[in-house]
Amino acid sequence: MISQNDKTYIFFSAMELTVKRCHEIVEHYKSDKTLDAILNGDKFIVDYLGEDYDKFRQKLINFSFETLEKYLNNKHVGYFTIESEIYPEQLKQLDEPPYILYYIGDVSLISTKCLAIVGSRTPTYYGREVTENFARQLVKNGFTIVSGLSTGVDKIAHETALNECGKTIAVLGNGFQNMYPKSNINLAREIAQKGLLLTEYYPTFQARNYSFPMRNRIIAGLSNGVLITEAAKKSGSLHTKNFALDLGIDVFSVPGNITSPKSEGSNNIIKYGHAQMVTTPNDILEQYGIKPQKVEKQKIELNFDENKIYNVLKDGEKSFDEIQCQTGILVQTLNTCLTTMQIRGIIKKLPGNYYAI
Amino acid sequence: MLAKVLSFGLNGIDGYKVTVEVDISAGLPKFDIVGLGDTAIKEAKERVRSAIRNSGLKYPVSSITCNLAPADIKKEGTFYDLSIAVAILSASGIIDYKRIGETIFLGELSLNGEVKKVTGLLPILIAAKEKGYKHFIVPKENYFEASFISDIDVKVVKSLDELVDSYKCPDIILEKVMTSNYEALKQSKPTSYLDMKNVKGQFSAKRALEIAAAGGHNILMIGPPGSGKTMLAKCFPGILPDMTFEEALEVTKIHSVAGELNLSDGIILSRPFRTPHHTATSISLVGGGSQVKPGEISLAHNGVLFLDELPEYSRHFIETLRQPLEDGQITIARAKQTVTYPASFILIASMNPCPCGNFGSKKEECRCTPAQIHRYLSKLSGPIMDRIDLHIEVDNVTYDDLHTNEECESSIDIKKRVDKARKIQLERFKGTKVYSNAKMDVTQTKKYCSLSKQCQDILRMAFDNLHLTARAHDRILKVARTIADLDGQAEILPQHIAEAIQYRSLDRKYWE
Numbered sequence: 001m002i003s004q005n006d007k008t009y010i011f012f013s014a015m016e017l018t019v020k021r022c023h024e025i026v027e028h029y030k031s032d033k034t035l036d037a038i039l040n041g042d043k044f045i046v047d048y049l050g051e052d053y054d055k056f057r058q059k060l061i062n063f064s065f066e067t068l069e070k071y072l073n074n075k076h077v078g079y080f081t082i083e084s085e086i087y088p089e090q091l092k093q094l095d096e097p098p099y100i101l102y103y104i105g106d107v108s109l110i111s112t113k114c115l116a117i118v119g120s121r122t123p124t125y126y127g128r129e130v131t132e133n134f135a136r137q138l139v140k141n142g143f144t145i146v147s148g149l150s151t152g153v154d155k156i157a158h159e160t161a162l163n164e165c166g167k168t169i170a171v172l173g174n175g176f177q178n179m180y181p182k183s184n185i186n187l188a189r190e191i192a193q194k195g196l197l198l199t200e201y202y203p204t205f206q207a208r209n210y211s212f213p214m215r216n217r218i219i220a221g222l223s224n225g226v227l228i229t230e231a232a233k234k235s236g237s238l239h240t241k242n243f244a245l246d247l248g249i250d251v252f253s254v255p256g257n258i259t260s261p262k263s264e265g266s267n268n269i270i271k272y273g274h275a276q277m278v279t280t281p282n283d284i285l286e287q288y289g290i291k292p293q294k295v296e297k298q299k300i301e302l303n304f305d306e307n308k309i310y311n312v313l314k315d316g317e318k319s320f321d322e323i324q325c326q327t328g329i330l331v332q333t334l335n336t337c338l339t340t341m342q343i344r345g346i347i348k349k350l351p352g353n354y355y356a357i
Numbered sequence: 358m359l360a361k362v363l364s365f366g367l368n369g370i371d372g373y374k375v376t377v378e379v380d381i382s383a384g385l386p387k388f389d390i391v392g393l394g395d396t397a398i399k400e401a402k403e404r405v406r407s408a409i410r411n412s413g414l415k416y417p418v419s420s421i422t423c424n425l426a427p428a429d430i431k432k433e434g435t436f437y438d439l440s441i442a443v444a445i446l447s448a449s450g451i452i453d454y455k456r457i458g459e460t461i462f463l464g465e466l467s468l469n470g471e472v473k474k475v476t477g478l479l480p481i482l483i484a485a486k487e488k489g490y491k492h493f494i495v496p497k498e499n500y501f502e503a504s505f506i507s508d509i510d511v512k513v514v515k516s517l518d519e520l521v522d523s524y525k526c527p528d529i530i531l532e533k534v535m536t537s538n539y540e541a542l543k544q545s546k547p548t549s550y551l552d553m554k555n556v557k558g559q560f561s562a563k564r565a566l567e568i569a570a571a572g573g574h575n576i577l578m579i580g581p582p583g584s585g586k587t588m589l590a591k592c593f594p595g596i597l598p599d600m601t602f603e604e605a606l607e608v609t610k611i612h613s614v615a616g617e618l619n620l621s622d623g624i625i626l627s628r629p630f631r632t633p634h635h636t637a638t639s640i641s642l643v644g645g646g647s648q649v650k651p652g653e654i655s656l657a658h659n660g661v662l663f664l665d666e667l668p669e670y671s672r673h674f675i676e677t678l679r680q681p682l683e684d685g686q687i688t689i690a691r692a693k694q695t696v697t698y699p700a701s702f703i704l705i706a707s708m709n710p711c712p713c714g715n716f717g718s719k720k721e722e723c724r725c726t727p728a729q730i731h732r733y734l735s736k737l738s739g740p741i742m743d744r745i746d747l748h749i750e751v752d753n754v755t756y757d758d759l760h761t762n763e764e765c766e767s768s769i770d771i772k773k774r775v776d777k778a779r780k781i782q783l784e785r786f787k788g789t790k791v792y793s794n795a796k797m798d799v800t801q802t803k804k805y806c807s808l809s810k811q812c813q814d815i816l817r818m819a820f821d822n823l824h825l826t827a828r829a830h831d832r833i834l835k836v837a838r839t840i841a842d843l844d845g846q847a848e849i850l851p852q853h854i855a856e857a858i859q860y861r862s863l864d865r866k867y868w869e
Binding site for chain 1: 563
């Protein structure tokens, strides 16, 4: 059975009532009396909702909490409200703490040591590498990775966490019935099984352009720190940074190439002192007093040509032509070497016929 | 009076005999042509009448009926004009009917009696020769086109009265076509393609084109705008092996039917390079229309079809390429006729990596969403990608590349290697219909592309580590075979497999 208090919040989330209005109404009536007040047409609520009041009342009369409960049970969707015991303290410190959170998966993850990794939806190769590297090391050292299940950095962060058998929380900007983006549905399923999907939106809610910045506050609210791996000047991940700063939690940023527009945002927040600059995962671990696990370096054996290629690529990513010019290796031999080195995992091929270590 | 004169009709690039029968009888003056002629043939009446009169000859004022037999096949074109005129003249006794015999007349008439050029002469001559006809009278303008068929007697004529005179007085003899030599003509007219040495940088793309030329593989170039994809493609015919005379004849036949033949050469000397624009209709590309004409893909036969910006072509068109890419011919079926044109070409396609073109570029930022990129790439269906063996990425050329004085390899040098590799293949596929590695079927691939243990290991590792898709497997084998041929090796060696794997960009998963 859904308690009367919870019903209020569920109903409000179904009506997509804003956080601010919800808190004002609940403050007036307390959550167990609010629905009655709506049904009975109490003066405060009629005045407060104004034109919307009739819509609310009509909806409430038709609203079946039994059907909803069945649906939630079927889909293994849980929820907790702002009055719940498990509601994280840090979330309450937000300006607009979500009044209800629906979840699928292991809800205990919200009380673990969490670190948010956010960034560009279209990262460069550098951004991908950085995200993967940091996520891997953080997971290995016991962090739960929080992100927004968007494409790009979010996706890589989640995937890396899962690949390393770590824990991850995805905070959505949509209801569970309308997953967005569609390309991440399989990833969402996997997170539902091995991690936690979290959203403040009612299951039928469709993602709007405002719902993504809103979910960023939850990402910050759940985490002990926020890491921005790559962000352009107007990246949405900078919202997350603002929420984190308001909450007073750590913000980390990985510096990028100053000529790359894709790194402008992440570089700027270092420049203006909003974020702490990190260049290795250990910088973050140190901040939390964790001793990093030692990673053994593999020795790579290379033949003469491969060694030449390796040395050229040490300076950074190079195009095929550049490698050819600098090493002087015959085109066909170079092709062969590049393939074998890729197969052995020594180098990577990037879009546009570029190669990197 | 009745007269019968031979002519030939065309169905696609195959010719069939047409007998032009003319009957002149007493009655009100009229002139009817029967035998399923198209508008051009109906209009022949006016041309023939004026041409006869203006040549100073007597046009019979009687009832004239002309039949084009077989009467149940639809006939098209203007080349029956001459035979109709000759038939009328012999039926009215101006030309001695007995002297015409088995001669085949082809030519269009102008109102003043001149004999004008016709299209499709070469395929008619070839078909007629196969059917045992030896004597032809054709327009003077088509002289060179007729000069490449040996063992037949072709005479050219400039005007109708010249023809009539030659029958009237034995002194006047029509000019006879001398056989020209294809090789000599080719030597005297060196073809000028863009030379590979003018392309600076782009080493990997050049190498891939060399492999494509050597093995007859289709190739897709992916790169940002301005990276030189089009220029590379234009250099490509220059590294292809020269056409043999038989190949040239086949190409000329198609171009002759399409009316695209340069009459001063009479034969196509260089491999065709066709670049249809993406706004072209699918009929103009694959062929068809009310008179079923060969389309761009047939005109590219034995040559190169270059599709710039492949995803811009309509999906429908891209899919129609499937059959020709597989069979080397296109069958166009219409209610009235079904025509098969050869269409065996090397497909060179180019495309941008994403709608804005800058995905993966180091110069400009790509502004496409992953969904947009996905939609763009999904225009190329799996079956089409299956038929393209090589995909390569072409990156932007730097300023330094453009201004380097270093001489790049010229097309002629590359061509020498290509010729060598082709020779090996011709030897290998002797007695089969296949002549290049790209056209190998499954059994042949198994037979000629067997891998040593070491090669298999590399391939397996590549599949596991580089996330290649299954469809890449056979493509890699075929390309590796070509690379081994270029290397002069009988067996496929590990380095050949490794290089072949490099040319499967689109199979890689980073493309998302």
